[in-house]
Amino acid sequence: MTSMDISRMRNTADPGLFARVLRSGLPWKIASVALFALIWQLAAMSGFNFAFPSFTAMIAALWEMLADGSLIAAFLRTMEPLVIGLVFSVVVGVGSGIAMGLRSDVEWITLPIFITMQAAPMAALIPLVTFVYGIGLASKVVAVVMLSLPVIAMNSYKAVRNVSPSLVDMCRSYTGTRRQQITQIILPAASPMMFAGLRLGVAEGFSGAVLAELLITPTGVGDLITYHRSIANFAHMYATIVAIVLFAIIAVGLLQWVEAKLFRPERRE
Amino acid sequence: MQLSMTTAAGSGVPIAPVREPIVEVRNVSKLYGNTVVALQDIDLSFEKGHLTSLLGPSGCGKTTLLKIVAGLLQPSSGEIRVKGKPVNGPGAERAFVFQDFALMPWASVLENAAYGLKVQGVAKSEREDRARHYIGEVGLHGFEKKYPHELSGGMRQRVGLARALAVDADILLMDEPFSAVDEQTRRKFQEDLMHLREVENKTFLFVTHSIEEAVYVSDRIVLLSPRPGRVSEIIDPQISREISPDDLRRDENYLDTVERIWTGIKKYVE
Numbered sequence: 001m002t003s004m005d006i007s008r009m010r011n012t013a014d015p016g017l018f019a020r021v022l023r024s025g026l027p028w029k030i031a032s033v034a035l036f037a038l039i040w041q042l043a044a045m046s047g048f049n050f051a052f053p054s055f056t057a058m059i060a061a062l063w064e065m066l067a068d069g070s071l072i073a074a075f076l077r078t079m080e081p082l083v084i085g086l087v088f089s090v091v092v093g094v095g096s097g098i099a100m101g102l103r104s105d106v107e108w109i110t111l112p113i114f115i116t117m118q119a120a121p122m123a124a125l126i127p128l129v130t131f132v133y134g135i136g137l138a139s140k141v142v143a144v145v146m147l148s149l150p151v152i153a154m155n156s157y158k159a160v161r162n163v164s165p166s167l168v169d170m171c172r173s174y175t176g177t178r179r180q181q182i183t184q185i186i187l188p189a190a191s192p193m194m195f196a197g198l199r200l201g202v203a204e205g206f207s208g209a210v211l212a213e214l215l216i217t218p219t220g221v222g223d224l225i226t227y228h229r230s231i232a233n234f235a236h237m238y239a240t241i242v243a244i245v246l247f248a249i250i251a252v253g254l255l256q257w258v259e260a261k262l263f264r265p266e267r268r269e
Numbered sequence: 270m271q272l273s274m275t276t277a278a279g280s281g282v283p284i285a286p287v288r289e290p291i292v293e294v295r296n297v298s299k300l301y302g303n304t305v306v307a308l309q310d311i312d313l314s315f316e317k318g319h320l321t322s323l324l325g326p327s328g329c330g331k332t333t334l335l336k337i338v339a340g341l342l343q344p345s346s347g348e349i350r351v352k353g354k355p356v357n358g359p360g361a362e363r364a365f366v367f368q369d370f371a372l373m374p375w376a377s378v379l380e381n382a383a384y385g386l387k388v389q390g391v392a393k394s395e396r397e398d399r400a401r402h403y404i405g406e407v408g409l410h411g412f413e414k415k416y417p418h419e420l421s422g423g424m425r426q427r428v429g430l431a432r433a434l435a436v437d438a439d440i441l442l443m444d445e446p447f448s449a450v451d452e453q454t455r456r457k458f459q460e461d462l463m464h465l466r467e468v469e470n471k472t473f474l475f476v477t478h479s480i481e482e483a484v485y486v487s488d489r490i491v492l493l494s495p496r497p498g499r500v501s502e503i504i505d506p507q508i509s510r511e512i513s514p515d516d517l518r519r520d521e522n523y524l525d526t527v528e529r530i531w532t533g534i535k536k537y538v539e
Contacts, residue, residue, distance in 0.1 A: 169341050170371035173359045174385040174436060184388075188375050266375055266416035 053235035062239035070224065071243055077220030078244075081137055082209040085144025089201055093149045094194060097156020101190070102182065111157070118150035122208070126215050140212040147208035148201040155197020159190035188263065195259040199252045206248040284489075284503055290314035291472050292338060292440060297347035299333055299498075306497035307333045311347070313491060313500065317439075320466060320473040322483040322490045324530065326537045330498025331476045332368075332444055338474060339365050339442050351440070361389060364438035368445045370425045372417040378404060379413040381428050385436040396435070403431040406468075408461065423454035434465075440472045447482065459486055460514050480534070484508070484526045485517065492530065495537055502533055 044054035065071040100107040133139040213222020228237040292315040299308040307330040323331040336342040340359040386396035407427040447455045494501035506526045
């Protein structure tokens with residue numbers, strides 16, 4: 001608590017731009033991507049698999065598909081069940097997860113359903129879904145929901161359960177109502193783990209959407225993959241796969257950014 | 270109370286009766302499950318404006334008793350009266366200081382210190398003014414915008430203390446507030462607490478497992494014995510407040526009282 005301590009703690013602002021770039025780890029991230037590209041290129045040049053295109057051929061195919069609009073059209077198609085399914089999973093998953101965490105009667109009824117859903121191999125159930133909901137949009141939405149909902153709900157539930165009891169006691173001791181305990185303590189304290197669940201859920205949702213397009217009816221990204229595979233256009237097939245992986249990474253990263261901006265002021269610098 | 274007072278008097282030091290009880294514990298028992306007796310027939314009164322320590326080996330129910338007084342736990346039987354009125358939940362006249370600080374990691378020092386007032390519906394500008402005042406009072410001026418993870422353990426507990434002071438409760442309930450703090454910080458903290466007692470006209474209930482700490486800071490020490498938790502002895506350390514903190518730790522009376530409590534507690538510690 002000396003004045004020296006205080007000045008040391010205050011003196012963390014305004015490093016130079018160069019230092020900031022270095023500290024953000026950006027050079028390392030670029031190096032890691034470059035290394036990956038190099039290994040890909042070398043692996044393709046070694047000719048271990050005739051269907052494995054070189055990194056440069058894949059990038060060229062990616063560029064071509066971006067330019068002729070086929071990739072964007074396919075993504076828009078895939079987005080439809082993905083977005084509908086994810087919105088449903090987030091609303092229902094977070095809602096029921098919180099309810100399960102707060103009330104033991106809801107937990108008793110609902111938790112077994114989510115545990116079963118999480119444990120079951122969902123890919124095996126997708127053919128079943130087509131029998132019930134046909135081969136249209138509904139089945140694909142159901143596939144997205146089946147994969148993303150359990151992990152979102154389970155994480156929200158565990159997040160609420162893991163809130164430090166002394167924080168809740170603290171709110172109670174200052175005569176906080178149950179409503180204040182939930183909105184001011186439990187939800188903010190649970191939000192990091194809930195967001196971890198959301199990130200996993202979004203990633204699972206991508207799997208669900210692509211899986212549905214590969215297993216139910218080929219549309220969108222699934223169609224693009226199937227089509228280019230069938231005509232042995234492997235560079236294009238890989239380009240599509242890389243594109244959807246990148247898209248998923250960006251979506252998950254965006255979620256992380258939103259979380260830091262909105263919910264974790266202490267993580268901001 | 271009467272009974273334990275006579276036993277205490279028997280050991281040579283006169284125990285003053287409680288003239289103005291602000292908190293009364295009446296026949297309180299607490300059972301966990303149906304078998305574990307955490308507290309049995311506790312009867313105590315706490316003098317207004319005094320600092321009373323609950324001291325005892327682990328498992329004696331001292332924290333349980335404090336949480337019952339706070340209204341965070343319900344007693345299995347018996348009742349708690351605060352300022353003469355029975356209570357069965359937390360109230361604005363009592364403020365709690367937590368062993369693990371219980372700070373919100375997502376909130377700044379200022380927001381944490383103002384939180385008790387926020388819950389109680391005080392307007393933002395007023396609660397921030399009051400929080401700022403007490404942040405200064407506990408020696409954290411200049412740290413208002415920091416977050417808990419940027420502070421040391423001792424500083425975090427000062428935020429917890431500022432939060433409790435800001436609501437202007439009559440009674441401060443402190444659950445081993447310095448146990449998660451290193452020894453040097455702890456001594457400084459104890460001295461600051463003594464100073465706070467002079468400035469703020471409040472009643473302190475203080476749970477600790479440190480005999481030295483209890484003798485140092487208390488007007489009265491309630492010794493609890495474990496399994497089942499009971500009041501075993503009540504001691505008023507007759508230590509002059511004139512003595513400086515450094516002389517006090519060499520004071521005859523201080524050392525004797527520490528020794529006497531240790532003798533009483535020793536048999537429960539294997």
